[in-house]
Amino acid sequence: MHIASPEFAPRCYALVPCAGVGERAGVGGPKQYHRLAGRAVVAHTLEALSKVPRIEATLVVLAPEDRVFEEHVPGFASERGWIARCGGATRAETVANGLAELLARGAQPHDWVLVHDAARCLLRSEWVERLIAACEDDEVGGLLALPIADTLKDETDGRVSATVDRRGKWAAQTPQMFRLGLLRPALAAAGASVTDEASAIEALGHSPKLVPGSIENLKLTWPGDFEVAERLLRPSPTVEIKAMVPAPDLERSLAFYEALGFESRRLDADLALLRWRGASFLLQRFDVAAHRENFVMLMDVDDLDAWWAGVDWSDLGQRFGARANPPADRPWGRRDAEVIDPAGVLWRVAQAG
Template identity: 75%
Template sequence: MTSYAVGLQPQCYALVPAAGVGARSGATIPKQYVPLAGQAMMAHTLAALAQVTQLAATLVVLSPQDDQFDAAVPGFAGERAWVARVGGETRAETVANGLNELLARGAQPHDWVLVHDAARCLLRPEWVARLIAACWDDEVGGLLALPLADTLKASAQGRVTATVDRREKWAAQTPQMFRLGLLRPALASLNEGITDEASAIEALGHQPLLVESPMENFKVTWPADFAMAEALLKSRR
């Protein structure tokens, strides 16, 4: 376990990797810029993070070729709103580059970083606050997640091969909250098996904390998800 000097008061930073194009969504533009309920999807995400008072800043990590963010999310501004066009080919690489950017901007190894998907646009500030409270004194950190309710099936060539025991199974969500000094070396290998930040931490032998979150915190991935997300966003008004 990484140790930190006693007495250091950590800060919290949000990191939003947004260098991908969302190929599975079927959208003609990067899915984070698809309009939902009058705003780009990512605008809703960043508006929720802006309401989390425990965050010192939010860093959005874009592709070096991104030329849409400024027009799509004009409200993202101020001392706590940071942008860096240092995204990589994979999510893990983009997050790793974002961590380096945070260090360059003054973040310290003992600080907490909350990595959140731009496409989880239904995020509520109180969910983030609950995650921060749960992980603040934890040795490892943790993530928002949803206990699975559906029966799980294993398959091969479109047919069921087995029913999987769903007990103690969770669907991982974001934000995922870990100390910068632990997450950075965890991502250094950029292993293909790393699908989220928690899996990188697990690969080091740690056990992240699971903090229950609702199904509403789903990731917009498939074409049908856009209509569902828009309906939920409009219902909040």
């Protein structure tokens, strides 16, 4: 078996056609510059591509008159971020011009080009890596796609004219990954009307590989698509749930936990926040004996025996009246230590995992 030397091994380039006007989107301008979750659509797209280590560089192909890209994606131009204002009147022409630009910048015919829609801004780097892994040893190349799940209908004058058999039907997505030396003549032969790169490859008699994509790899086309993308791009709000540990003598309990290694912050005269390695709870001046004597806290540590050995339990007992029992195997299958704080609250400290 022949193994190519590193200097001749195929490289991967991403090419993002970004010269369209997006009239169907109804967002009052080019859809690639519409803001979602505080950033332009294309900025989200390029960030995902930048996280793929196998991609040598990403070339964005803009319309010749585009003077706003840098405002929407500041700092993109770099060693791995390339810009060319050579977009054409159609997607196929824009991609073809981009391929010529890649050749001018040193790409070789055997190198892979991953063409990706600027408007597929929900792209994830792991999907791109999956495509590369599936296609890098393939003779033709391939594309991300999804099997059709919905029933398909033919339409005439706004009414159903026939139901289409969906068996074996896939919805094409991007990136679509082909060798530069194959894709360039394929697009030239297919003409300006071709809507994706795989179609041009198919017209030459080849069969691109179908690589399962994701339903979230949505192309923003209609106004409702932007609402969906906005919801998916917005970070989920952080939710914190904290226990409120009772302490009739707040100062005494607070000093005990500080001696145990917790960081503390007084929130008011009757409440303090305690933190330990990212975990936290609230210590409250509160005294109902039945409550505190039946209150149990659980805490996992990386090394239970080392944690136990690192605390002077005799000193804590003398200073605060705390009690503790060393680590032991419990009937319920866990190994933990028992610590009872000055108020009578029981802590079970266990080995993580």
